[in-house]
Structure formats: structure tokens, C-alpha cells
Amino acid sequence: MSAGFQCKKFYVAHDHCAMKVGTDGLLLGAFALLPPPHSDILDIGAGSGLISLMLAQRTAGANLIDAIELDPAAAEQAATNVANSLWPNAIRLIKGDILTYSSSKRYRLIVSNPPFFQQSLLPIDKKRSQARHTDSLPLAALLRKAADLLHEQGVFSVILPLPQAEYMLQLAMTEGWYLAQCCEVRSKAEKPVQRLLFSLSLTAEITRHSTLIIHQADGDYSADYKALLRDFYLKF
Template sequence: MSIFQFKEFTLKQTDSAAKLTTDATIFGASLPFSENVSAALEVGTGTGILSLMLSQRGRFAIDAVEIEERAYNEASLNFQRSPWANRLQAHHVDFNLFYAAAKNKNKYDLVFSNPPFFTKNLQSPVTREKNTAYHTNTLSFKELATGISLVLKDSGEAFIMLPAYEMTLFVDEIKMQGFSISHILKIHHSLNKPALRIIHGFSKHETEKPAEKVIYIRDENNEFHPGYIELLKPFLTIF
């Protein structure tokens, strides 16, 4: 589907290699943020879905970085067509260059990303955009962790979504930057399935026990789980 209609905005996803996923909508609907957030940054926005969902939930400005030109153009269009165009700005730039700019250092209260995570998998010989969207060719976990440390305010938080194993690799990198885990959210397809994705919140303030939450997409009858329905009700037209 090239056009996806949400309750308060429309998402065009014709050109971006990274299409809309269920776990991305859960990330956008569940990511916790402080009332004091005034400026946020998304790393690797793709279609712009996460930034759009957070714009519906909050009132802060969001910069969204995207290295692929077609995805950047699509995200820009989705932002312009949304009710929050004045608070959303896409940037066609490599995150490594973005965080190296002095003006972007220690600027953001919130950073969030659903980053590329394949490191050793076979890649497409013909579709460069998909390789960039899903593989760590242009943004390694070390580079992502380093960039977050530079652009995030000391009082800020970063939220990252990855598969379970890849999250352990990223945690190792960001802990080297002085961060600890502040939030843990596990997304399961159903009650008896292992976690499909892990969302971690990171902060430079030591947390004795991270806040933990579990989201199930389907219940024991393979119907949408009540918790999933309640979470996505403000966004999806099927609820």
C-alpha cells in the first residue's frame, strides 16, 4: 500500500525503502517523553512515521535526519501535508556529518531511532536504498551511540528500537558513552512468542531499576490484544 491513512495524518510510502511496520507504530505510540521536551531528533526517519506520531502526541519541534534522497523527499512531503508542518523539519544528511556540526551539539532533549541493524546478512546487489535502510553500511552502532552522546543534552533521553540480539550490541556501545538503561519495552507478536523488538531508553543519569513494559500484538485467540488496541486507538482507523 503506497498511501496509509491514519486518524490525523496520511503517510505516503511509495519511495522510501523502509515501509510502515507494526513495531514502528508501537514505538511511535509508546515512546515516553517529558513535558519539558522542546527539541527532538530522529535519526533515520524513512517515511517520517515516528516523527509524525510523536508530533501528534507532543508539542515539541522535531528534526529528522535521512541519508537516502528518495526517503528524505517522501518524509518531507509527509511532514508538509501533516497538521504539524511548522514543527517538523527533515534534513537530507548523513548523521555522521550532522552530529559533527558544532551547532548541533548538546541541542536535543530527546533522540529516537529505529536504526538499520543487519551487520553480516546478504545484501541486495541492485537496491542500494534497501541496503542503507536495513544494514549498518552507513551508520554503525558505535557511530550512532557516539552521535547521540554529542547531540543530546545531559538531561535528555534517547530511545532506540532493535531486535533482541542487536540491542545487546548497541547497549555495549552506548554504555561506553556514559549512558545507562532507563526504560525497557518489549514487543511480542503473541503471548507465547519471544520478543520481536526491544525498545530501550537511555540516560546519563544512573537508574536503579529501569521502567519495564511489555506489549503484545495478538492475544491467545489471535485477536488484537486489548493493550495493543488501547495504545494504537489514537492513530489507527481500524480501532
Template sequence: MKRQGFQFKQFFIEHQDCAMKVGTDSIMLGSWVKVCDLANASGVQKCLDIGTGSGLLAVMLAQKSNEQTHISGIDIDKDAIGQAKRNMACSPWSHRLDAQQASVQSFTQNSDNQKFALIISNPPYFNSPILTDEKHAQKRLTARQTSELTHQTLLNNVVQLLAPSGMFYCVLPSDVSQAFIDFADSLGLSLIKQLTVFSKPNTSALRELLAFRINDPSCVRDPLSRAPINREPPTHGTLTIYTQSHQYSDQYIALCKDYYLKF
């Protein structure tokens, strides 16, 4: 039987048991992460993929990191974790990957204060109520909605799990990103990089790729208002996925060329 999934240059991701299939958001996010962000860590460098699903982001990190980097994936969905474990085991970096069924809250509580040099997440982003009882649709909605994992819960746990000077990467719809950035800042997570993504030229912004650093020394607060004062503003770029003729843009190809089989 033909495998259901996505063939990348160095690995294959099956996703038939996952509510959320391999998609552009995760491919962009995994491609955007800079492996040099792990350069300041010494010894074994631990990374965490929150809401790992098929394990795609974890495996993408494994491809671009060195032998001293170990990546763990967590998800609340039992079927997704089973799929992630199989995808990890079939990858060239199986010895540096693991997955477990856990909510981020329980994982944090049982983490024995372990810290991660890099945390990545493609989190849920819909706030609408779940209205269906059909099993697969229910699982897909749970994966996409914030009812099981609010952005506040995610950020509160990221702050507890992130190592000093660690990096947190995520992708969000553009219309909810500013509230996320503001709440992150209130917890001491400073935005250092942002990539605004457009589907095609002359369209509204679609997604924001965001990178935060905890306890960023470049961010101080006004002594009176306590408002953040950035000595160095975050870097902000833009990316358009398709040309007007609906071909992949040169920008998108350059970003994802290490992974897409066709690039």
C-alpha cells in the same frame, strides 16, 4: 491515482518512495514515547528522528507534543527525505517539522552544538553484506543493514547530540539488544525503560523498545570495578502484539490507540 501509504487517525503517511515502508516497529516505538519526557525542558524543545524515512516517527512525535516542540528528521536517502517533507507538509503540524538529507555524522558535525531533548530512531539492524544491484532492493537493504550506520556510530553521535537529562528512544531485534545496551552504558547512556515485544503468546521475544537517559543521576559506578550500580533498576515490561487467533491484543490496542484508525 490512489495514494500509497497508511492512514492514521490524524494524518496520512505516503511511503512509495521510501525503502522502508510504514511498519509495526515504528508505530510501536512512536506510540511508546512519553511526551512527559519533554516536560523538564524549557523554551523550544527540540527533537530529532535519526533515519526518518517517510517521516513517520517525527509526525507521531508532533501529534503528541505541544506547540513549543520542534521535530527534525534526517536521512541519507534523497527520495525518502523528499517523501518525509511532503508528509510533514501535509500534516497538521507542518510548522513544527522539518527534514533534511544528511548522515548522522555530518549532521552532528554541522549542528553548531545544538542539543535535543529527545532523540528517536528505528535504526538498521542487519550485519549481512549487500549482495544485490537492483536499485530498490539495494535501498531497502541499506535502510535495514548496519553497514551505513553501525550501532556504535549511532550511539556515539546520540551522546554528542543529546541534551543533559535528554531521552533517547529506539527499537531493536531482541537478539542484538543486549550488546547495544552494554555499549550505550559504556558511553554514559543509562537504560531506564525496556519493553520486550512478542508476536504471539508462547513465542520467542521479537523486539525490544529501549529508552535511555544521558548522565542519569540514578546510576553510579563501583569505585573499584567501575561497573555500573543502578540505584533504581530500569523498568521492564512485556507486550504481545497478537492473540493466538491472530487478532490484535488488548495490550497492543491500548498502546497504539491514539494513532491506528481502526482502534
């Protein structure tokens, strides 16, 4: 078996992907607000297919998920992961660039774990650079594309490090988005916020704020983190 990550109900091979399975993807896949059954979902930058597979599990395959991935090797591996899963008919892999993607669909949920390195030295590895750096997917362009593809009652869920999240939220507010949900993620209670999990809407919303602490003082995972990922982590 190739290198990968074993969840309770599916396996994600990721040895051909620049970005491996990590906490960010797991958090977003468990956090995203589920749309009504039989409505469409879009996963932008699907990578290994982790988030799409988590959403397929959470919806019991009742929603069609379009998963778009720019890197051909990652898209091919994601397609294999989907084919080997319990929901091969629920996820459609699209090899291509979201910025040139067009569809008559209006998605009730769009998710993205986008590149986040800005104004920094590019990593040496080209694929890893593409996966991590906003040169390949500027946040402003991502917001505009999501607005074009989102259903009027849909939400766009994202995870980013705090500085990039604050920048994206500033852009979003100037372009007519509303913040529906925002979760501050800290490794420990006394540590600074490391990530923001947030959901944007094109209709006015009362923002729901929350905080997620990943580890307790003793280093064990917190009860909230275990509850969020209990359906996926083997150790939970």
C-alpha cells in the same frame, strides 16, 4: 493518492521510501517518552516521516522536531508528508547523514529505528540495503552521535530486534549510558521476544521494565497494543 498508510490524523505516503511503514516505527512513535513542551526532538533516519508525525501528534505540535534522512527520495517524500499534515511547522526535514550532522541544540528526546542487519548478506536492492544494514549507520557510531547531541536530561529511544538490541545495550553500558526503560515485544505470549523498545539516558536511572504482547491467542490485537496505538490506527 500514492501508496501509503492512513493514520487517524495524518497520511504517510511511502512509495518512494526503501522501508515502508511498519510495526517497528509505529511502536517507537507511540512508546518514546515525551520531553517537556517546547524542547527539541531529533528523529534519526526519518524515512517516510512516520515517527516524527506521531510525535508531532502526541505533543500537539508544541515541540520542534528535526528529522534527518540520508536517502534523498525518502527525505523528499517525508517533507511532502509533513507539509500535508496538521503540523507543517513542527517538523524540519534535514537531508543528510547523521554522522556528519552538527548542531548547537541539545535534544531532550532522540529517536531512531536504525538499520539492523549485521554480518548478513546484503539485499540486492541498494536503497533497501542502506535502510536495513548497519554498514550505513554502525550502532557504535550512532551511540556516540546521540551522546553528543543529547541534553543532559534527555533520553534516546530505539527499537531493534533482540540480538542487535542486546549488542547495542552492551555497547551503551561501556560508554556511560544508563537504561531508563525497556519493553520486551512479543507477537504472542508464548513466542520469544522479537523486539526491544528501550530508552537510554546519560544520567543514572532506575530501569522500568515492561512487556508488550501484540496478539492474543485468538489472533486479535491485545488490549495493551490497542491502547498504545489507539490514537493512530484507524481500526482501533
